[in-house]
Amino acid sequence: xxxxxxxxxxxxxxxxxxxxxxxxxxxxxxxxxxxxxxxxxxxxxxxxxxxxxxxxxxxxxxxxxxxxxxxxxxxxxxxxxxxxxxxxxxxxxxxxxxxxxxxxxxxxxxxxxxxxxxxxxxxxxxxxxxxxxxxxxxxxxxxxxxxxxxxxxxxxxxxxxxxxxxxxxxxxxxxxxxxx
Amino acid sequence: xxxxxxxxxxxxxxxxxxxxxxxxxxxxxxxxxxxxxxxxxxxxxxxxxxxxxxxxxxxxxxxxxxxxxxxxxxxxxxxxxxxxxxxxxxxxxxxxxxxxxxxxxxxxxxxxxxxxxxxxxxxxxxxxxxxxxxxxxxxxxxxxxxxxxxxxxxxxxxxxxxxxxxxxxxxxxxxxxxxx
DNA sequence: GAAATATGATTAACATGTTAAATGAAATCG
DNA sequence: CGATTTCATTTAACATGTTAATCATATTTC
Numbered sequence: 001x002x003x004x005x006x007x008x009x010x011x012x013x014x015x016x017x018x019x020x021x022x023x024x025x026x027x028x029x030x031x032x033x034x035x036x037x038x039x040x041x042x043x044x045x046x047x048x049x050x051x052x053x054x055x056x057x058x059x060x061x062x063x064x065x066x067x068x069x070x071x072x073x074x075x076x077x078x079x080x081x082x083x084x085x086x087x088x089x090x091x092x093x094x095x096x097x098x099x100x101x102x103x104x105x106x107x108x109x110x111x112x113x114x115x116x117x118x119x120x121x122x123x124x125x126x127x128x129x130x131x132x133x134x135x136x137x138x139x140x141x142x143x144x145x146x147x148x149x150x151x152x153x154x155x156x157x158x159x160x161x162x163x164x165x166x167x168x169x170x171x172x173x174x175x176x177x178x179x180x
Numbered sequence: 181x182x183x184x185x186x187x188x189x190x191x192x193x194x195x196x197x198x199x200x201x202x203x204x205x206x207x208x209x210x211x212x213x214x215x216x217x218x219x220x221x222x223x224x225x226x227x228x229x230x231x232x233x234x235x236x237x238x239x240x241x242x243x244x245x246x247x248x249x250x251x252x253x254x255x256x257x258x259x260x261x262x263x264x265x266x267x268x269x270x271x272x273x274x275x276x277x278x279x280x281x282x283x284x285x286x287x288x289x290x291x292x293x294x295x296x297x298x299x300x301x302x303x304x305x306x307x308x309x310x311x312x313x314x315x316x317x318x319x320x321x322x323x324x325x326x327x328x329x330x331x332x333x334x335x336x337x338x339x340x341x342x343x344x345x346x347x348x349x350x351x352x353x354x355x356x357x358x359x360x
Numbered sequence: 361g362a363a364a365t366a367t368g369a370t371t372a373a374c375a376t377g378t379t380a381a382a383t384g385a386a387a388t389c390g
Numbered sequence: 391c392g393a394t395t396t397c398a399t400t401t402a403a404c405a406t407g408t409t410a411a412t413c414a415t416a417t418t419t420c
Contacts, residue, residue, distance in 0.1 A: 028245045029261065032320070032333065033223050033238075037263060039336040040216035042343040047213070048408090057375065057408090058213075065208045076398065081209065083217060088376055090400055095375090112385045112398045140212070143342050152339065153212065155332045156219040162323050163222040228378090237378090237405065256368065268406055270370050275405090292368040292415045 046140060050132045054125065059084060059092055061129070067102060067118035068126050074113050101125060226320060230312045234305065239264060239272055241309070247282060247298035248306050254293050281305060 028034070044058060051061050059082070066081040067073065073081070079089045093116060096102045101122035107113040118126075141149055208214070224238060231241050239262070246261040247253065253261070259269045273296060276282045281302035287293040298306075321329055 028242075028249055030333065031317070032329065033220060033227070034242075034263060035333050035336040036216055036220035036223065039339050040213060040220065041263075042340045043213050043216065046343065046346060052409090059376065062208075062214075069208055074398085083214060083221070085377065085379095086399070087378075087401080091376075094400095110386070110398085114399075137211070139346060140343065143346055144339055148335065148338075149212065152332075152335045153210065153215050155328065155335065156215040158328075159219050159324055159332065160222040163226065163320065166226060166319060166323055232379090239406065254368085265407065265409095266369070267371080267408075271406075274370095290368080290416070294369075 043140065046136050047133065050136060051129065054129050056125075056129065059088065060096060063089070063092060063096065064101065064118060064122055064126055067116060068123065070117075072115045072117040074107065074115055076113075078116055096122075223320065226316050227313065230316060231309065234309050236305075236309065239268065240276060243269070243272060243276065244281065244298060244302055244306055247296060248303065250297075252295045252297040254287065254295055256293075258296055276302075 048058065051058060056064075062082040062084070063078065066078060069081075075089065075093070076086075079086055082089070084092070093102065093104065097104055100119055102116055103119050104114050104116050107115050144152075228238065231238060236244075242262040242264070243258065246258060249261075255269065255273070256266075259266055262269070264272070273282065273284065277284055280299055282296055283299050284294050284296050287295050324332075
């Protein structure tokens with residue numbers, strides 16, 4: 001029910017032929033991943049200039065904010081909080097530490113782990129950025145509507161929750177395709 | 181109204197102090213950007229293994245699908261369609277061309293522009309990937325609910341639309357903060 | 361129509377995403 | 391307790407995101 005038309009057009013001149021859509025599928029531009037990507041980009045476009053004017057990337061800001069919410073935290077837990085993969089986090093922590101925005105020390109009980117915390121300098125930076133960040137968030141909320149925004153967040157969390165129960169289909173080719 | 185507590189804690193031992201939150205702000209993990217990021221990641225986690233088994237990245241797949249929907253298209257328009265920045269697109273097109281999945285030629289009327297189209301090999305690849313891709317999308321729709329999914333997409337598009345009218349505040353520090 | 365300006369596309373440089381492999385330390389097994 | 395396995399983190403390698411700069415071609419201006 002998917003393989004619409006097997007238009008094997010042979011080796012034709014690609015631009016001087018029919019202008020009709022070849023493999024339509026589910027109108028690509030309106031797919032869920034694209035909708036989510038575009039919406040997130042529309043939001044981040046509002047924040048990036050402010051962060052950038054303070055020399056911060058989006059991810060660095062996420063880490064500093066996560067650290068500001070706790071006293072100290074292990075790297076793995078920080079990755080979960082800031083929703084970053086280990087390798088990204090590892091690099092960013094190295095740079096933030098070099099900038100003296102965070103501090104790091106080994107866990108006494110387990111030398112594999114290290115514990116990260118924000119520095120006084122990092123806190124000052126957060127306090128410098130927070131006002132414009134809050135103002136932007138408030139402007140977005142005003143524009144879109146606080147009620148609708150809360151509803152959207154609920155639906156996003158529910159999407160995330162329901163997909164967490166869906167096992168990913170690894171080698172689809174070897175399975176019959178039906179799961180449940 | 182933002183600068184909650186200016187807890188300039190001096191040069192203290194960062195881990196042996198209070199465990200209370202220092203700069204709470206808007207509970208960071210539930211911010212709109214994080215919600216959108218997490219939701220999108222939950223969705224893409226379903227698709228990536230299938231794409232990967234065909235040697236495709238998410239972005240390469242977006243480009244091929246966009247190209248499959250048209251006969252030929254200029255690079256700038258393709259960037260708009262696939263929602264990619266010029267530099268990313270430029271690199272990916274170079275690689276896709278080297279793999280003979282796309283074809284490229286100069287526009288006769290304007291030698292600055294080039295026109296891209298999908299190749300027969302590219303079409304075959306799409307037809308090979310589409311079934312599992314459609315199956316995954318169908319599974320997501322079943323799980324979350326078709327009605328709710330459509331509603332979510334509407335809300336995302338409305339968010340994107342309403343933010344497009346919000347001018348970004350460049351140098352917040354130099355402005356009085358109110359816009360409208 | 362030559363100089364200045366604007367535009368389409370690419371390249372450069374640096375940061376992050378993504379998967380695999382490596383490294384070092386802790387836990388487990390025999 | 392020594393070998394194996396597991397675990398936390400980092401490094402490696404490659405692809406993309408992001409902004410600035412470059413390059414070639416078009417357009418505009420005088």
